[in-house]
Amino acid sequence: MSVTGRILTTPALQTGPVPDTGPVRKGNRTVHRLRMVEDALQRAQALMAQWDEELRRELPQGAGIFDAHTHLGTDIDGMVGVYEDLERGMDKYGISRCFMFCLDEPDRHPGFRAGNDRTLAFAERSKGRMIPFVRLDLAEDPIGEATRILDRGGRGIKLHPRAQKFLLNDERLSPIFELAAERKVPILIHGGRGLPPIADDLARVADRYPEARLIVAHAGIADLAALADRLGGKAGVYFDTSVWSPLDLLGLYRLVGPEQVVYASDYPYGQQPASLLIALRTARLAQLDEQQVRGVLAGNANRIAGGEPPLTPSAPKGIETFQQPMSLARIHQYLSMATPLLWTRQPDRIGVLGLALNATHDRTNGHREELDQIRELLTAAQAMWLTLPDDADERDRVAHMRATFRLIHLADIVAVTTPA
Known part of the structure; x- marks a missing residue:
């Protein structure tokens, strides 16, 4: 094992088929495949541990962290947020508190009552670390619930x-x-994929009740520019950082002041260390100073949780023009193509992951360390993708796919947030 910069690198995993040396019994092939799966998983786990260390080096010394968007429960899409997993993650990554609510639960009728009761139980169990939000269905007595x-x-x-x-x-x-204004509690509203333009209507209701603190989830990417135009500069309105693409956060920082941004993971959909790394690296690329970074990580959310008056937003600090080395731009493009294939559990028949890997051999841009980091992540991701089990339990398949995605996501964060 050798060292390149601060991230350990290892020889590339053999990801192609093993040469046929003669008749092989089916049982031996099964054992060989299981070994390939185990080797790929172990390598992925080792890389995650290395990037945990990288995250610790990048966090401001002694910085607090408050996660403004987490879920516990079981979603109808199959995603599961487990109390013990969230608690372990908070302990591991130094997250002091979080806002927490249920998922779109199978027993969501009537009015998320069962899920909301579980949310209160989780909050009590956490002794104040997990701050409970009530999830509402507008069609089922939302005010009563x-x-x-x-x-x-x-x-x-x-x-x-x-x-x-x-x-x-x-x-x-x-x-x-x-009701939120009267009770002085925040409202967190989904602002991500799957929505029509929402800015005008959301701004109208927010303007009508300025005492209600508003958090627009997923950086408001459903209508980012218009939301920033209507809600940017308004004290008490916030955008959370739970997105996949670093470009979305860079777009947010150029439109709203850092006092309007709160760190969020969207657990269990968002995972560490990528969730914190994407927030940190984009904030620094957007030229936030250390005090503003600390505000994004915890200070702004602490003010919301404590019922303190919001800070007056300062001017946006983000960059107007995004510049990127050509090889890293190519890698980002290929990884953007690979991601939907992986999410839909398709094989990489196009070979886009291989194209991204090939692009890491470009030594002309002066970013050899970052290219080595990306190559190591993508080599492990390729091994994971090739060993995606066809006949495993559904939960195991999902876990394997998500572990593969985490590697690709980290590689993309490095590609996008490496300064030109």
């Missing part, structure tokens, strides 16, 4: 227009914002 949970210790409201199939011009939103 919000009041019930807030009276029992809930400290925020979660709304998901895509999952619960409502638009932001829905008149049923006004009483919810009015």
Whole structure:
């Protein structure tokens, strides 16, 4: 094992088929495949541990971390957020507190009552580290359910227009914002994929109830420019960092001040160390100073949780023009093509991961360390992808796919956030 910069590198894994040396019994082939799967998993785990160390080096000394967007429970899409996993992750990565709410649960009817009750139980179990939000369905007594949970210790409201199939011009939103303003609790609303333009309608209801703190999830990428135009500069309105693409966060920082940004993972969908690395590296590339980075990591969310007055937003600090070495731009393009294939569990018949790997051999741009880091991540990801089990338990297949994606995601973060 050799060292390149600060990330350990190892010889590339053999990912192609083993040469046929004669008749091989089916049982031996099965054993060989299982060994390939185990080797790929072990290499992926070792790389994750190395990037955990890289994250620790990049965090500001003694910085607090507050995760403004986490889920516990079981979603109808199969995703599961487990209390023990979230707690272990918070301990491991130094996350002091989080906002937490249920997923789109199989027993969500009526009105997420069962999921909200579990949220309160998780919060009590955490002894204050996990701050409970009530999730609402506008079609099933949202005010009654919000009041019930807030009276029992809930400290925020979660709304998901895509999952619960409502638009932001829905008149049923006004009483919810009015209740949030009266109780002085924040509202976190989904602002990611699967929505039409939402800025005008959301801004109208937010302007009507300025005492209601508003967190737009996923950096508001569903309507980012318009949301920033309508809500940028408004004290008490925030955008969280739970996105996949670093370009989305770079786009956010150039449009709103750092006092309007809160770190978020979207656990269990978002995972460490990529979740914190993408927030840190984009903030620094956007030229936030250390105090502003600390505000994004914890300070702004702590003010929300503590009911403190919001800071007056300063001017945006992001970069207007994004410059990138050509080889890293090519890698980002290929990884963007690979990601939907992996998410839909298709083989890489096009060979885009191989193209990204080939691009890491370009030594003309002066970023040899970063290219070596990316190559190591993608070599491990390729081995994982090739060993994606066809006949395993569904949960094991999902876990294998997600582990593969984590490697590709880290590689893409490095590709996009390496300065030109």
